[in-house]
Amino acid sequence: MGNIRGYGGPLSKGWMSAQFQLQQQILTRLRELGIIAILPAFAGHVPPSFPSKYPNSTVSILPTWAGFNSTFSGDTVLDATDPLFSKISVAFLKLQSDAYNGTDHVYNADTFNEMVPSSNDPTFLANQSRAVYSSYSQYDPHAIWMIQGWMFTFDSDFWKLPQIEGYLSGVPNENMIILDLDAWQNPMWDKTNSFFGKPFIWCIIDDGGQRPGMYGDLNKIVSDITNVINESKSIYGVGLASEGLFINYINFVLVAEMGWRNNESIKNITNWLNNYSSYRYALTYERESVYDNIINGWKLLHKYIYSEPYEQSSSMFSERPALRMDSCIQWMNVTGVTDAFRLFHKSSFILKDIPSFRFDYIDLTRQVLSNLFEDVFTSFMKAYNTKSLSGVESIGIELINLISDIDRVLATHYLWTVGNWIEGAKYWATLSNDEDNSYLYESNARHLITIWGPNGELNGYATRHLSGLTEDYHNGRWKLFVSRIQESLKNDIPFDEQQYDSDCFYGIEKVWAESKSIYPSNEIGSTVEVIDKIFKKYVGNGTINDLSDLYDVYYDSTGTQVLYSNLTLQTYDIGHLNYLCQINDDCNGFTVNGLLQAKNSLPVSQKGSILLLKKQSKQDLSSNQMLHNRLNARVLIPQ
Numbered sequence: 001m002g003n004i005r006g007y008g009g010p011l012s013k014g015w016m017s018a019q020f021q022l023q024q025q026i027l028t029r030l031r032e033l034g035i036i037a038i039l040p041a042f043a044g045h046v047p048p049s050f051p052s053k054y055p056n057s058t059v060s061i062l063p064t065w066a067g068f069n070s071t072f073s074g075d076t077v078l079d080a081t082d083p084l085f086s087k088i089s090v091a092f093l094k095l096q097s098d099a100y101n102g103t104d105h106v107y108n109a110d111t112f113n114e115m116v117p118s119s120n121d122p123t124f125l126a127n128q129s130r131a132v133y134s135s136y137s138q139y140d141p142h143a144i145w146m147i148q149g150w151m152f153t154f155d156s157d158f159w160k161l162p163q164i165e166g167y168l169s170g171v172p173n174e175n176m177i178i179l180d181l182d183a184w185q186n187p188m189w190d191k192t193n194s195f196f197g198k199p200f201i202w203c204i205i206d207d208g209g210q211r212p213g214m215y216g217d218l219n220k221i222v223s224d225i226t227n228v229i230n231e232s233k234s235i236y237g238v239g240l241a242s243e244g245l246f247i248n249y250i251n252f253v254l255v256a257e258m259g260w261r262n263n264e265s266i267k268n269i270t271n272w273l274n275n276y277s278s279y280r281y282a283l284t285y286e287r288e289s290v291y292d293n294i295i296n297g298w299k300l301l302h303k304y305i306y307s308e309p310y311e312q313s314s315s316m317f318s319e320r321p322a323l324r325m326d327s328c329i330q331w332m333n334v335t336g337v338t339d340a341f342r343l344f345h346k347s348s349f350i351l352k353d354i355p356s357f358r359f360d361y362i363d364l365t366r367q368v369l370s371n372l373f374e375d376v377f378t379s380f381m382k383a384y385n386t387k388s389l390s391g392v393e394s395i396g397i398e399l400i401n402l403i404s405d406i407d408r409v410l411a412t413h414y415l416w417t418v419g420n421w422i423e424g425a426k427y428w429a430t431l432s433n434d435e436d437n438s439y440l441y442e443s444n445a446r447h448l449i450t451i452w453g454p455n456g457e458l459n460g461y462a463t464r465h466l467s468g469l470t471e472d473y474h475n476g477r478w479k480l481f482v483s484r485i486q487e488s489l490k491n492d493i494p495f496d497e498q499q500y501d502s503d504c505f506y507g508i509e510k511v512w513a514e515s516k517s518i519y520p521s522n523e524i525g526s527t528v529e530v531i532d533k534i535f536k537k538y539v540g541n542g543t544i545n546d547l548s549d550l551y552d553v554y555y556d557s558t559g560t561q562v563l564y565s566n567l568t569l570q571t572y573d574i575g576h577l578n579y580l581c582q583i584n585d586d587c588n589g590f591t592v593n594g595l596l597q598a599k600n601s602l603p604v605s606q607k608g609s610i611l612l613l614k615k616q617s618k619q620d621l622s623s624n625q626m627l628h629n630r631l632n633a634r635v636l637i638p639q
Contacts, residue, residue: 002045003065003114004073007453008444014432020099027100038146039096041107041136042089044078051076058082062115067457080111080131089135097139105142106177113151116158122166130170137175145171149200150181152188164188165196173197173234181205181241184224189232199236202228204255209462210244211314213328214337214367216251216306218269225258226265244462246415247363250276250306273298281357290347297343301364304336315370316377317403318463318474320504321481323381323497327374327570334371335573338539341368345535352528362413365531366465369406372538372576375569376402379584379596380482389489391586396482398583403475405534411467411520412527418468419519421445439516450513456505468519469512476508540575544592544612547578551589551612569594581614589613 030037051059058079065073078085097103111132117125136143152159168176178200180189189200202225206216228235238259240252253276258266266272277283277298283291314328341364351357376399383391410416425445429438449466450473452458481500488495540546544553571577572594581587581596589597592610 002043002062002075002077002110004068005045005048005075007068007072008440008447011440012432012434012437014434015428018428018432024100031104036104036106038106038108039100039103041109041145042085042092043109043111043132044080044085046076046078046088048076050078054084057084060118065114066453067455068453072454075115077111080128080135085131086135086138089132090139093136093139103140105140106144106146107136107140108146110148110151113148114154115151116155120158120163122162122169125163125167126170128170129167133171133175144175144177146177146179148181149178149188149195152192153182153186161192164192168196168198171198173199177201177236179203179239179241183228184221187224187228189228189235194232194234197234199234200232201237201239202235203239203241204251205241205243206251207242207244207247210242210247211461211463212247212318212363212366212465213314213370214248214301214305214363215308216248217308218250218254218273218302218306220309221251221254222258222266222269225255246359249280249360269302270299273302280360281351281354287350290350293343293347294351297340300336300340300343304333304340308332314463315366315373315465317370317373317406317478318465318470319460320501320509321478323495325377329371329374329570332371334368334571335576337364337371338368338542338571338573338576341365341535341539342542345531345539348528348531352526358413358527359415361531362409362416362527365409365534366406369402369409369534369538370465371570372579373399373402375571375576375580376583378569379580380485383584383586384485384489386586387489388586389486391584392482392486392489394585395583396486399482400475400479402538403478404471405537406465407467407471407475408525408530409527409534410465410470411524412530414521414523416465416467417519417521417523418449418464418466419521421449421464421466421469422519423521442516443514446513446515451505451509456509459505459509467524472517473508473512476512477504480504480508538576538579539573540578542573542575544574544610547574547612549615550578550582551614554611554613555609569596577612581612587614 027037046059051057058081060077060079062073062075062077064070078088093103093107109132111128117128119125133143133145136145152164168178176198178195178198180187180195180200181203182205183189183202184204184206187202189195189202194200204221225238238255240255242252254266254272274295277294278291281294283294285291308331316325316328319325319328344361344364348357348361351361376395380392380395380399383395414420422442422445425441426438429435429441447453449462449464449469450459452461480503484500485495487493569577569580571580572592574592577590577592577594577596581590584596586598587596588599589612591597592612595609597611597613
């Protein structure tokens with residue numbers, strides 16, 4: 001993109017040669033299939049030493065980017081109107097065409113991506129784009145310039161309509177294609193009169209950094225693509241502008257399919273979901289119960305995740321801990337997602353040999369446990385804020401164990417292991433005859449999914465949920481956090497968050513990013529068997545009757561002040577609430593609408609609610625005679 005000129009290198013000539021051979025193979029196959037290949041073009045980025053070699057050239061030094069200092073960013077850019085620009089551009093395109101057996105006449109170059117031009121004068125911007133395209137057409141009279149429209153979205157304070165129109169006016173409509181990169185959430189085509197007539201491709205980014213989490217809006221994908229096809233005369237197609245793979249396949253599948261539908265929309269997304277589930281897991285009507293479980297499971301996921309306003313979710317457990325942490329899932333109905341998990345679990349042993357099912361089942365389990373983690377953290381912080389050392393110790397253990405259990409689930413599929421991620425990077429050293437520099441490839445792979453910068457400039461931007469990384473890196477941070485919290489209570493001193501952040505970065509994050517520890521890339525354990533144990537531990541069937549040995553159940557028919565709680569949770573799933581209450585010594589029971597009933601808490605009115613009270617906690621009622629009397633006046637639900 002031109003925002004950064006170097007980090008993590010240098011890459012060897014062997015790597016460049018291996019990449020070149022791969023590119024030749026890709027281009028050959030694309031052309032065999034009749035697919036137009038888009039090649040890069042010169043965008044003006046030159047080495048920092050360029051002005052010293054060409055003192056009369058017109059160059060500018062761009063601002064540094066995303067916190068990276070001038071060692072890594074602050075690119076030197078040659079002005080497009082400088083005669084040297086066209087000279088370099090033509091030479092580059094000729095060399096590239098010779099190397100790649102010709103050209104398909106479409107070239108990508110972004111001159112100001114996430115960078116502010118030196119002037120907002122529309123005439124200046126028009127001259128810049130005109131000069132850039134002119135340099136391409138000098139070599140290739142049929143050249144088409146493709147640009148990302150992301151710069152218009154990213155820096156909307158600069159790119160007002162006059163600036164956008166000015167920049168685009170420098171190139172004839174038929175010689176430019178624009179990627180409306182984030183059209184799913186921040187479309188520009190409808191704000192710019194379809195980019196003032198320029199052909200454009202409606203795109204979905206979907207997965208910034210490939211941060212894991214289930215999210216999307218299938219209904220919006222259908223309606224937005226249908227709308228742009230009907231409303232715009234210059235729509236050229238649909239595209240997937242992914243920053244990563246392996247998450248939310250369903251979004252990608254739907255976008256790709258919509259690209260072939262022309263003006264015909266998907267009228268019934270439920271029917272489409274049925275078909276998607278059937279071919280993804282090889283479902284047949286002969287296995288009616290399996291078919292129904294999975295179909296109904298996806299209906300719940302559609303209802304509670306994939307029809308919600310888009311918000312890329314991550315997971316709290318894979319963020320650096322802090323005293324105050326924003327929810328990653330405040331938009332999600334976590335109880336509905338857990339119900340979908342139960343339906344997948346019912347058919348899991350029958351579908352255990354379907355690779356795509358195993359992958360999705362792990363993903364769903366990871367999401368359910370990630371959701372639960374937020375409520376465990378809420379309980380943990382409640383214990384800390386009330387200075388309950390025993391609560392911090394017991395719930396802190398559960399925080400750590402929960403992350404370890406997520407790691408165990410991930411380890412059952414090689415695509416969810418950090419060993420596979422690292423070995424894939426190191427394999428390029430072998431392909432490049434560069435084994436002596438194998439660690440360079442590994443180091444880049446490690447940095448990318450952790451600190452992403454020598455000083456954590458983009459820390460966590462591309463985090464992953466991978467076995468090994470989850471246990472040693474994510475859980476390592478939480479173990480330190482829990483330990484420091486416990487120390488603060490034991491010694492009656494404030495928690496030093498600034499010191500924790502420093503120790504976390506230099507003692508865990510940076511150490512892991514620069515280490516050479518070996519991780520297995522093979523699968524450990526059976527996916528369905530490991531998840532079955534997880535299911536029984538954290539979820540269960542989710543019915544009140546299953547808990548009759550642990551709780552007495554009361555129904556409040558009057559709404560008088562009898563149910564006590566000052567801890568509101570994300571979930572109101574019976575299985576989750578049982579787990580959350582069992583791990584919390586301060587919990588006497590819970591209501592089915594997600595309130596833990598704490599000891600000695602203030603009364604709140606909950607007419608019509610159902611209270612499950614721990615059998616062993618009934619002896620504590622003498623400390624609160626009002627609650628004891630009120631509960632005796634209630635109707636005990638038959639078991």
